[in-house]
Amino acid sequence: MSTWPNRKLLDLLQIEVPIIQAPMAGSDSVALARGVCSAGALGSLACALLSANEIRDAAREIRQGMARPFNLNFFCHTMEPPASAAKEKWRELLRPHYGRLALDIDAVQETRLRLPFDDEVCEAVEAVLPKAVSFHFGLPASRLMDRLKKLGIRILASATSVREAAWLEDHGCDAIIAQGFEAGGHRAMFLETAVASQVGLFALLPQVVDAVSVPVIAAGGIADARGIVAAFALGASGVQIGTAYLFCPEAKISPLYRQALQHATDTGTAITNLFSGRPARGMVNRYLREAGPLCETALPFPYAATLVTALRTASEEAGSLDYMQLWAGQAAGLADALPAADLTRKLASEALDCLGV
Amino acid sequence: MSTWPNRKLLDLLQIEVPIIQAPMAGSDSVALARGVCSAGALGSLACALLSANEIRDAAREIRQGMARPFNLNFFCHTMEPPASAAKEKWRELLRPHYGRLALDIDAVQETRLRLPFDDEVCEAVEAVLPKAVSFHFGLPASRLMDRLKKLGIRILASATSVREAAWLEDHGCDAIIAQGFEAGGHRAMFLETAVASQVGLFALLPQVVDAVSVPVIAAGGIADARGIVAAFALGASGVQIGTAYLFCPEAKISPLYRQALQHATDTGTAITNLFSGRPARGMVNRYLREAGPLCETALPFPYAATLVTALRTASEEAGSLDYMQLWAGQAAGLADALPAADLTRKLASEALDCLGV
Numbered sequence: 008m009s010t011w012p013n014r015k016l017l018d019l020l021q022i023e024v025p026i027i028q029a030p031m032a033g034s035d036s037v038a039l040a041r042g043v044c045s046a047g048a049l050g051s052l053a054c055a056l057l058s059a060n061e062i063r064d065a066a067r068e069i070r071q072g073m074a075r076p077f078n079l080n081f082f083c084h085t086m087e088p089p090a091s092a093a094k095e096k097w098r099e100l101l102r103p104h105y106g107r108l109a110l111d112i113d114a115v116q117e118t119r120l121r122l123p124f125d126d127e128v129c130e131a132v133e134a135v136l137p138k139a140v141s142f143h144f145g146l147p148a149s150r151l152m153d154r155l156k157k158l159g160i161r162i163l164a165s166a167t168s169v170r171e172a173a174w175l176e177d178h179g180c181d182a183i184i185a186q187g188f189e190a191g192g193h194r195a196m197f198l199e200t201a202v203a204s205q206v207g208l209f210a211l212l213p214q215v216v217d218a219v220s221v222p223v224i225a226a227g228g229i230a231d232a233r234g235i236v237a238a239f240a241l242g243a244s245g246v247q248i249g250t251a252y253l254f255c256p257e258a259k260i261s262p263l264y265r266q267a268l269q270h271a272t273d274t275g276t277a278i279t280n281l282f283s284g285r286p287a288r289g290m291v292n293r294y295l296r297e298a299g300p301l302c303e304t305a306l307p308f309p310y311a312a313t314l315v316t317a318l319r320t321a322s323e324e325a326g327s328l329d330y331m332q333l334w335a336g337q338a339a340g341l342a343d344a345l346p347a348a349d350l351t352r353k354l355a356s357e358a359l360d361c362l363g364v
Numbered sequence: 365m366s367t368w369p370n371r372k373l374l375d376l377l378q379i380e381v382p383i384i385q386a387p388m389a390g391s392d393s394v395a396l397a398r399g400v401c402s403a404g405a406l407g408s409l410a411c412a413l414l415s416a417n418e419i420r421d422a423a424r425e426i427r428q429g430m431a432r433p434f435n436l437n438f439f440c441h442t443m444e445p446p447a448s449a450a451k452e453k454w455r456e457l458l459r460p461h462y463g464r465l466a467l468d469i470d471a472v473q474e475t476r477l478r479l480p481f482d483d484e485v486c487e488a489v490e491a492v493l494p495k496a497v498s499f500h501f502g503l504p505a506s507r508l509m510d511r512l513k514k515l516g517i518r519i520l521a522s523a524t525s526v527r528e529a530a531w532l533e534d535h536g537c538d539a540i541i542a543q544g545f546e547a548g549g550h551r552a553m554f555l556e557t558a559v560a561s562q563v564g565l566f567a568l569l570p571q572v573v574d575a576v577s578v579p580v581i582a583a584g585g586i587a588d589a590r591g592i593v594a595a596f597a598l599g600a601s602g603v604q605i606g607t608a609y610l611f612c613p614e615a616k617i618s619p620l621y622r623q624a625l626q627h628a629t630d631t632g633t634a635i636t637n638l639f640s641g642r643p644a645r646g647m648v649n650r651y652l653r654e655a656g657p658l659c660e661t662a663l664p665f666p667y668a669a670t671l672v673t674a675l676r677t678a679s680e681e682a683g684s685l686d687y688m689q690l691w692a693g694q695a696a697g698l699a700d701a702l703p704a705a706d707l708t709r710k711l712a713s714e715a716l717d718c719l720g721v
Contacts, residue, residue: 168631169697188545189564203634203657204648207546207564209585209594210694214630217698228566237566237594240718273571274525277560291561300560337567340526341574361597 012362015222016245019161019182020076020139023047024355026235027163027184027224028347029249030080030141031192031258031334032056032121037068039257042347044075046355049139050347051078055121059131066135076138078163081124083145083197084285089306100304101314104294104330108321118316121283121309123147129154139163144285145197146178165195165226167205172215172223174198184247185215187227191250191336193287194278202278202286202301209241216242230338232357239362248354250335251342255350267328271339282319282332284311290333294318369719372579373602376518376539377433377496380404381712383592384520384541384581385704386606387437387498388549388615388691389413389478394425396614399704401432403712406496407704408435412478416488423492433495435520438481440502440554441642446663457661458671461651461687465678475673478640478666480504486511496520501642502554503535522552522583524562529572529580531555541604542572544584548607548693550644551635559635559643559658566598573599587695589714596719605711607692608699612707624685628696639676639689641668647690651675 011017016025028035028043030053040050052069054062062079069077089097098112105112122128124147132140133154140155141163155162156179165184166172172183186195187208194205206214208227216223225238226247238246253260253268260268267290278286279300285308286301305311315332322330343350368374373382385392385400387410397407409426411419419436426434446454455469462469479485481504489497490511497512498520512519513536522541523529529540543552544565551562563571565584573580582595583604595603610617610625617625624647635643636657642665643658662668672689679687700707 169629170631187564187566189567199631201631201634201648204631206630206694207544207585208566209544209564209591210546210587210698211630213588213590214695214697228564230567231570233570233598234566237597240594240597241590272526273563273568274527274556274558274561277558291558337563338571340571341567 011359012239013244016182016224019222020049022049022076024351025245026351026354027051027078027245027247028252029226029247030078031249031253034253034258034260034334036257036259037065039252039255039347040069040077041073042255042257043252043351044069044073044077046348046351048351048355049076049078051080051141053080054128055082056119059127062128062131063135066137078139078141079132079135079137080141080143081128082121083142083147084123084308086123087307089310093306096304097306097311097314100298100302101318104298104318108318108325108330110317110321112314115314115317118313120312124151126151132160133158136160141165141184143193143195146175146180149178152179163224166215167194167196168199168211169214169218171195171198172219176219176221180221182222182224182244183215183219184224184226185212187211187225189228189337190226191276191288192334193283193285196286212238212241212243228336228338230336230341232354232361234338235354235358236361250339251350252347253335254342254344255347257347261323263323263326263328264331264333267333268335268339271335273337273340276335276337280305280311282312282315284308287334288336290335292331292333293329368716369596370601373539373581376579377406379406379433381708382602383708383711384408384435384602384604385609386583386604387435388606388610391610391615391617391691393614393616394422396609396612396704397426397434398430399612399614400609400708401426401430401434403705403708405708405712406433406435408437408498410437411485412439413476416484419485419488420492423494435496435498436489436492436494437498437500438485439478440499440504441480441665443480444664446667450663453661454663454668455671457655457659458675461655461675465675465682465687467674467678469671472671472674475670477669481508483508489517490515493517498522498541500550500552503532503537506535509536520581523572524551524553525556525568526571526575528552528555529576533576533578537578539579539581539601540572540576541581541583542569544568544582546585546694547583548633548645549691550640550642553643569595569598569600585693585695587693587698589711589718591695592711592715593718607696608707609704610692611699611701612704614704618680620680620683620685621688621690624690625692625696628692630694630697633692633694637662637668639669639672641665644691645693647692649688649690650686
């Protein structure tokens with residue numbers, strides 16, 4: 008019987024399989040997290056778009072008839088409303104795209120914005136008492152960190168560089184997610200600002216492992232057992248997998264998005280700030296080609312999203328990928344479409360076979 | 365006694381250690397290649413800046429008292445001289461930088477340009493009869509390929525995507541170097557054009573391995589034994605290592621470049637076309653920050669280099685990194701400064717220990 012070569016993360020989180028299902032705001036689900044947890048790994052739920060009450064409800068559903076560790080994920084950003092000149096410039100940049108979809112940009116309503124972790128949400132998390140909380144874009148204020156740590160909640164956070172990893176360890180993280188350039192969705196960057204100097208997982212992971220003493224979780228470009236084995240070889244204590252879980256029936260994605268993923272190629276994505284204002288990796292479509300992938304006019308996170316939501320919705324309703332937000336990592340082409348529990352078990356058993364004593 | 369888990373590349377090239385020292389035009393040397401070969405791996409010599417006679421001389425030196433396989437490397441590009449309007453635009457962009465170094469841009473002489481593999485060079489290679497020839501930027505005309513293959517010379521070439529790998533296999537390559545986004549120096553891109561969609565090694569390698577039947581060599585972000593083990597886990601039959609070999613005393617780099625490498629960080633590089641006209645990864649300095657890292661005005665490869673050479677030289681003479689061409693990959697921070705033979709033996713023995721049965 009094979010065993011994992013490194014038990015640091017298993018022991019920290021009291022799980023059996025060193026896989027974390029990546030939180031994916033808007034695409035993950037209670038069912039997805041439950042499936043992953045049921046196979047002994049760590050299911051996650053992205054909470055950036057949920058209210059405190061919705062978080063309590065979701066946690067109750069995850070726990071229904073199951074006593075397994077799970078993870079709640081939050082963004083840590085500051086809300087800095089843009090000046091009206093910047094808003095106007097962004098509006099004018101998007102106007103022709105609205106025209107193409109026969110939409111009126113001046114009729115757009117405010118949408119629900121991604122909110123940072125705050126006192127109210129912290130209270131909900133204290134009540135829920137998950138095994139782990141993971142943060143993206145840095146960490147919340149130390150008084151909020153202290154409240155979570157006092158309750159024994161394990162704090163995870165993502166780093167895109169050695170410098171960010173060291174900072175996270177210094178500020179009390181129990182484990183660090185090394186997010187390679189390959190990863191789908193938002194870059195965790197919080198000290199780094201240059202997208203052009205973001206680091207591939209092969210180079211990032213061992214350098215982070217050498218720099219910190221807490222367990223390191225490899226993320227980005229891992230979608231099959233080979234990637235898990237390689238991550239352990241580079242010093243990881245576990246992996247975080249996102250895109251591969253989007254293929255699960257439990258993922259809450261539209262049929263068009265699902266179809267696009269099935270045709271994903273290695274070179275089919277780019278890092279763009281066109282949807283939220285922060286750099287994130289998604290599939291290249293007309294919007295990225297014509298307005299980006301990186302665009303200086305995009306409003307800062309999360310304000311850029313307000314004017315993009317209508318474009319995304321109209322595009323999808325018209326059966327077109329042109330303006331859809333199609334977060335995906337560079338290894339989508341390796342993924343298997345299986346239920347979350349089956350996928351988790353398959354990844355674990357194939358990896359253990361390769362690692363086998 | 366441990367053995368390599370995959371002997372495809374060892375058998376193809378008749379070597380004992382599945383490491384290829386990356387060819388690095390301007391920085392590699394006969395001594396470096398000999399050191400690597402003497403340890404049972406494959407030393408390489410970049411020939412893009414050498415004449416046919418210089419290639420013959422270098423091969424003779426590599427062979428002096430040693431009968432080991434080695435690799436000669438060539439670029440495959442078409443020479444398309446830019447129009448004078450484009451040349452003028454590039455000159456005007458560089459003029460203030462020349463001014464800063466008190467140089468006269470209108471006095472610049474033509475420099476030796478990187479030349480593609482052609483009939484004359486092919487004749488030299490036929491005479492030299494190396495075990496392997498590796499190509500960058502695609503492959504030469506099929507009649508030249510045929511001449512090499514007829515003599516039993518193994519043909520290697522680099523791919524930055526699954527599509528490029530499949531193309532190279534279809535066109536007769538005996539092994540394919542999967543060049544991850546992390547790699548220092550020139551991107552091998554020949555079908556791909558979007559730098560923003562280049563792929564990290566973690567995602568690229570297994571997808572290339574799945575797509576071709578010839579042995580795959582992992583390149584980019586590998587600078588220690590952990591990287592070698594991880595590459596094998598992802599399906600590689602060998603690795604190509606560049607930046608780590610720049611730390612060897614045999615590497616022909618200036619003291620300033622060497623010093624910069626010793627302080628390299630994970631996020632200290634970017635892909636730039638500012639030196640040659642083609643995208644290549646180097647350390648970020650003032651030139652990259654102010655004019656790039658990617659710049660539409662840069663002349664096409666290799667013509668951009670003509671006006672940059674004087675800047676590079678003057679910068680180095682002034683003891684400044686500002687305009688130096690500092691090719692480096694993202695894992696420079698992992699490298700050990702050892703003689704090439706010692707480094708090769710250390711990498712091999714540490715990797716074998718980890719892979720150990």
